[in-house]
Every structure is written in C-alpha cells, then in structure tokens.
Amino acid sequence: MTREYGTGGSVQFQTRVPEALKRRYHEAAKARGISLSLYLEQLIELDPLAPKAPEKPLELTG
Secondary structure, eight states: OOEOOOOEEEEEOOOOOHHHHHHHHHHHHHHHTHHHHHHHHHHHHHHTSSOOOSSSOOOOOO
C-alpha cells in the first residue's frame, strides 16, 4: 500500500529510540510492504487514548 504522491502533507518527525527498537519498527513496516511513516500512521489508530483522526483521511492507493 502506498500513498498517492503529494497527498501526505508531511512534516519531519524526529525521535531517538534504541537501535534494536528501530530495527523492529523497520522490519514490521517492511513485512507489511509499507513505509515506516505509514506504519506509524496505522499504529496510532490502535491507541484508544489517541485523538481522533481528521474527518478527511489521507488518500491511499494500492
């Protein structure tokens, strides 16, 4: 699954995590065939305490 070019409205998101955790994030995203950023977008949807997503979701293709 990929996002149509130009629909992400992306901003830089930088953080520090242990190297082993970074590898796990990348491997999880790779196993699903998606980018790390898209993996993180999907991951937040699992958090019941996270704010609701905007009314208009990002457009995905594939």
